[in-house]
Amino acid sequence: MARAEEIKFKDTAARLAGAAAFSGPPPAGEEPGELEGDRMVLNIGPSHPATHGVLRLVVELDGETITKVRPEIGYLHRGDEKIAENFTYTQFIPYTDRLDYLAPMANNVAYALAVEKLLGIDRQLPPRCQFIRVICCELARISSHLLGIGCYAMDCGAMTVFLHTFTEREKVHNLCESLTGARFTTAYTRIGGLSRDMPPGWAEECRKFLNEVVVNIEETETFLTRNRIFMDRTQGVGVIPRDVAIDYGLTGPNLRGSGVDHDLRKTHPYLVYDQLKFEVPVGTRGDCYDRYLVRMEELRQSVRIVHQCLDQLPGGPINVPDGKIALPPKEGVLTKMEELIHHFINVTQGVNAPPGEIYFGHENPKGELGFYINSRGGGTPYRLKIRSPSFVNLSILSWLLPGHLLSDVVAVLGSFDFVMGECDR
């Protein structure tokens, strides 16, 4: 075996001569002009760490600049709307967990409120139920935003933030588990109430978590908000002007990042949001950094809301007293005739909804989650349409991404904080 000093390298002149012999001499009298490179088509996803699920982007590149983007979705399509037409209203609740699977409790609440609006009982829910539902929504928002910010930081090259926020997110799931019995697939709401009341000591656990998550949010802020690398990656990138955001139907933090002061919890308060004090943060420039700042502030506001709910949490029942809507108490079913009949009808046929059509929009962590229910009476919807925020938010990509560099795709996608489970339904 030859030792290193014995290996003879060709000198530069010899290498150049060899290269010229290989490629042939350049044509005489012809200057190499402007390079007319072909456009390159790059396929990102459907399985790619930056696409947060199964989004596929077909990107046309001129050098490193994007000239055209075609998002391809549908890889997670499960036909939820078709399934809903064949199930009773209560049977569909577990399917709503699988829409935005990062905030399942918020979906449960949104769906239950939509059906209750159809039944006309959305203003008659017991106060305790309403407060617990608000707590659920805001815990889901905290969980979703912690994940969104953590993953976004990781997309932009900061691994620590991801591990940091996930530590807190784990605690939210522990709270979910003791409240609902499941960490992710919560299926917590029922039409006209909740599946179970808070376990003893849950409020104290929740307060303990809130005090810890505030520290974590502050620390995450010191990691990112004035971080030069993070600011360079996100400021001035993915700018969405106010009118374009409205035209493309953006909702949630993505809309508010563009400076539109609109939050369904404020403009059309449902549950007890009109009794709670909170602010709605809005951005000024509509870039990725603003969307991050909006989420950061929403985390703090959610903590504030949950604190108020725990302070004001009233006692009393968690279900509406009408046995035709919510299941009657078990001891009544076992001893009384009427309760037994209600239980039987409710389980076998479902709640008897009136004919009509309603739309209910709910401020989910990702944006406006809407349910359009077309009922012809009876226990199943004739048509149930899920207006998912991620689906609408992603439709702006083919307008937004051209002109950006390829590396900005990761920064823009992360700033949208989408979930393919609800996009594809």
Next chain:
Amino acid sequence: MKCPGLVSEPAEFRGEITVEVSDAERMPEVCAAARTELGFDYLVDITSVDNYGEDPRFAVVYHLYGYGHLCWLRLKTFVSEEKGELPTVTGVWRTADWHEREIYDMMGLRFRGHPDLRRILMWEGYPYFPLRKDFPLAGKASDVPEVAFTSAAPLEGGPFVTVAGGKDAIAREPRSRVPEGEAPKD
């Protein structure tokens, strides 16, 4: 709104206003008027309902919202099965693009003038429209493009792995495969 005879009297249910538009062909005109004159600058959603067995068979439902006055409005129009087509409103709100593609994909209504009317959730070339009422919940067999099964991967094999080749997806499933050394059933 300056559309005499075109829109019905508003109907109210659970505090929501529904207005029916009698001619689906003039939907862009009505939508443009709703946007410019009535300030409905945000198109929340477009969806469709299959009123199977009725004529006209399909209803297309538009949900509008205005950030200026914070009001919702539902516009509803009908399309018959033999026509199956209505003009696009992508010129009024750009967000209509994906909503209309979804309706085309799921319900089979075509939007005339749409810039890119392709399937969005199902794959290109899928022959059915799954949200129609005459499509069964269990689905129908269709020719799936054989993307994942074209050739055997190096680590192919074992009792729990879907095999390459085979007549259809059912034959490739490990559950239907006869274990080695056993006589095939029937």
